Amino acid sequence: MTRQLSTTDRTTVRRGSAKARTERSDLHAILDAGLICHLGLLVDDSPRVLPTGYGRSGDTLYVHGSTGARSLREAAGGVEVCVTVTHLDGIVYARSLFHHSVNYRSAMIHGRARDVVDADEKWRALRVITDQLAPGSWEHARQPNKRELAATAVLAVDLAEAAVKIRTGGPSDDVEDVEADKAWAGVLPLRTQWGAPEPSADLPPKFEVPPHVTEREYPA
Amino acid sequence: MTRQLSTTDRTTVRRGSAKARTERSDLHAILDAGLICHLGLLVDDSPRVLPTGYGRSGDTLYVHGSTGARSLREAAGGVEVCVTVTHLDGIVYARSLFHHSVNYRSAMIHGRARDVVDADEKWRALRVITDQLAPGSWEHARQPNKRELAATAVLAVDLAEAAVKIRTGGPSDDVEDVEADKAWAGVLPLRTQWGAPEPSADLPPKFEVPPHVTEREYPA
Numbered sequence: 001m002t003r004q005l006s007t008t009d010r011t012t013v014r015r016g017s018a019k020a021r022t023e024r025s026d027l028h029a030i031l032d033a034g035l036i037c038h039l040g041l042l043v044d045d046s047p048r049v050l051p052t053g054y055g056r057s058g059d060t061l062y063v064h065g066s067t068g069a070r071s072l073r074e075a076a077g078g079v080e081v082c083v084t085v086t087h088l089d090g091i092v093y094a095r096s097l098f099h100h101s102v103n104y105r106s107a108m109i110h111g112r113a114r115d116v117v118d119a120d121e122k123w124r125a126l127r128v129i130t131d132q133l134a135p136g137s138w139e140h141a142r143q144p145n146k147r148e149l150a151a152t153a154v155l156a157v158d159l160a161e162a163a164v165k166i167r168t169g170g171p172s173d174d175v176e177d178v179e180a181d182k183a184w185a186g187v188l189p190l191r192t193q194w195g196a197p198e199p200s201a202d203l204p205p206k207f208e209v210p211p212h213v214t215e216r217e218y219p220a
Numbered sequence: 221m222t223r224q225l226s227t228t229d230r231t232t233v234r235r236g237s238a239k240a241r242t243e244r245s246d247l248h249a250i251l252d253a254g255l256i257c258h259l260g261l262l263v264d265d266s267p268r269v270l271p272t273g274y275g276r277s278g279d280t281l282y283v284h285g286s287t288g289a290r291s292l293r294e295a296a297g298g299v300e301v302c303v304t305v306t307h308l309d310g311i312v313y314a315r316s317l318f319h320h321s322v323n324y325r326s327a328m329i330h331g332r333a334r335d336v337v338d339a340d341e342k343w344r345a346l347r348v349i350t351d352q353l354a355p356g357s358w359e360h361a362r363q364p365n366k367r368e369l370a371a372t373a374v375l376a377v378d379l380a381e382a383a384v385k386i387r388t389g390g391p392s393d394d395v396e397d398v399e400a401d402k403a404w405a406g407v408l409p410l411r412t413q414w415g416a417p418e419p420s421a422d423l424p425p426k427f428e429v430p431p432h433v434t435e436r437e438y439p440a
Contacts, residue, residue, distance in 0.1 A: 009264075010266065010268070035308055035311075035322075036322070036324075038260075038269050038271075038304060038306070040258075040260040040267040040268065040269035040302075041267050042262070042267060043230065044230070045300075046300050046330065047260040047267055047300060047301060047302045048230070048302050048328070048330075049258050049260035049302045049304040050328075051258075051304060051306040051308075051324065051326050053322065080265075080266050080267060081267060082260075082267045082269045083269070084258060084269040084271060086256065086258070086271040088255055088271075090415070090418075091255075091353060093354060093433060094361065095362060096362040096364075096368070097346070097350055097357060097358065097363055097364055098362075098364050098368040098372070100350065100357060100361070102255075102353070104256075104271065108268070108269065126317070130320065133311060133320065134311055134313060137313060137320060140404070141313070141314065141317050141320070141403045142315060142317065142318075142397055142402070144316075144317055145318075148316070148318040151318075170421060170422075171420055173420075173422075178422055180362075181424060181427075183360055183361045183362065184360065184419070184423065184427055184428075184429060184430050184433065185420035185422075185423050186417055186418050186419040186420045186423065186429070186433075187417070187418045187420075188414055188415070188417050188433055189414065189415035189416070189418065190255075190412060190413075190414060190415070190438075191412065191413055191415045192410060192411070192412045193410075193411055193413075194408055194409070194410060194411070195310070195409035195410070195411045196409070197406055197407070197408050198310075198390070198408075198409065199405070199406040200390040200391055200393075200406045200407075201390060202390075202393075202398055202405075203404065203405050203406065207401075209404060210404050213313060213404065213406075213408055216408065
C-alpha cells in the first residue's frame with residue numbers, strides 16, 4: 001500500500017503550496033496528536049460544523065455520538081463529510097500585517113461516513129476513541145453495557161482522501177520591510193498542557209488519582 | 221435590541237440541553253476568547269471545513285483570506301456557511317466510559333457570508349481580525365497597502381443565528397457506579413498559554429520584543 005496520500009482536485013493545496021504534505025505519516029501524526037475534530041456535513045441542505053471526539057485505527061477514522069443526535073443520524077446515511085483536525089502552534093508576527101500568519105498543523109479529510117453496525121468493529125472503534133480522548137480509561141473505568149452500546153452511534157470515515165498542511169518557522173516578510181527595520185518580527189508559540197487533576201466532589205478522599213491521569217502527557 | 225440569541229430549529233440544542241446557553245454575552249465571550257474558527261461551506265456540493273482566523277465587531281463576524289482561495293470565492297457568493305469556535309477546557313473522567321465527556325465552550329454560527337466590498341468596512345474588518353489574532357500589531361506593524369488590500373478577501377457573517385454550548389464541572393455518573401467505587405472520577409483541565417517569543421532570525425539583535433508580544437495574555 002502506498003504511503004502517499006491520494007491527490008484529488010479538492011485535496012490539491014493551491015494556496016501556500018509549500019505547506020502541503022503528502023506523506024501519510026504526517027496525516028497520522030496530526031490526527032494522533034489531537035483531542036477533537038470538527039465534523040462538517042449537510043443537515044437540511046445547510047452546512048454544519050460539529051466539534052467532537054474521534055479515534056484512529058490504521059487508515060480509518062472513527063467518531064461517535066448519541067443515536068439521538070440528529071447530525072449523527074444524517075451522517076450515518078452515507079453522506080459526504082469533511083473532518084478537520086487543527087493544531088494552532090503559534091502566532092507569526094511579521095513586519096507587515098499582510099504577512100502576519102499562524103504556525104499550525106491541519107488535516108482535512110473528505111469521505112463518506114459509514115455507520116458502524118458490526119458489533120466487533122463498534123467495540124474496537126469505541127476503544128480507539130477512548131484511547132484518544134482518555135488513554136488508560138478503557139482498562140480503568142466500567143466498559144459499556146448493552147444499553148449504552150445501543151445508545152451510541154459510531155461512524156467510520158476512510159483516510160483515503162486528505163489535505164495535510166503544516167506551517168512552521170518565522171515570518172516571510174518583504175525585503176523592503178526587513179530593510180526598513182521598523183517592526184519586531186518573530187513567533188509567539190502557543191503551548192497546551194494538562195493542569196492538575198480535579199477529583200470529583202463525590203469521590204471518597206482515599207481514592208488516589210491513578211497514573212493514567214497523573215502521568216498523562218500532551219500530546220500523547 | 222434583544223440580548224437573547226434567536227432560536228431556530230437548527231440552533232435549538234436537543235442533546236444535553238442543560239448545556240445550551242441563549243445569552244448573547246456567552247456567544248461574544250466564546251468568540252472573543254478564540255484564535256481560530258472552523259468555517260464550513262459547500263464546495264462542488266461537498267462539505268468543506270477550513271480553519272481560519274476571524275474577528276468580531278458588535279454582532280458581525282469577519283473572516284479573511286486570499287482572493288485566490290477557491291473556498292473564499294465560493295463563500296463570497298452569499299452561500300450558507302457555518303462557523304464554529306470551540307474551546308476544549310478539560311477531559312471529564314467518569315466511573316463509566318459511557319459518561320466520559322469533555323468540558324468545553326462552543327459557538328456554532330449559521331448564516332450567509334457577505335463579501336465585504338466597502339473600503340471603510342473592509343479596513344475596519346481587517347483591524348478587528350488583526351486585533352483578535354495579534355493585538356497590538358495594527359499599531360506596530362506596517363498596515364496594508366492598496367495591492368495587499370486588493371489581494372485580500374473579507375467575508376462578513378451576521379451573529380443572528382447561533383447555538384452556544386458550555387459544559388463545566390465533574391462527571392455525571394450513574395448512582396450504581398458511584399456506589400461501586402471502583403474507578404477514579406474527576407476532571408483533567410487543559411491549559412493553553414503563550415511560550416517565550418522567538419525573534420525572527422533576520423531581526424537585528426538590538427530589537428527588543430515589544431510589550432504587545434511579551435505581555436500578551438491567554439486568552440486576551
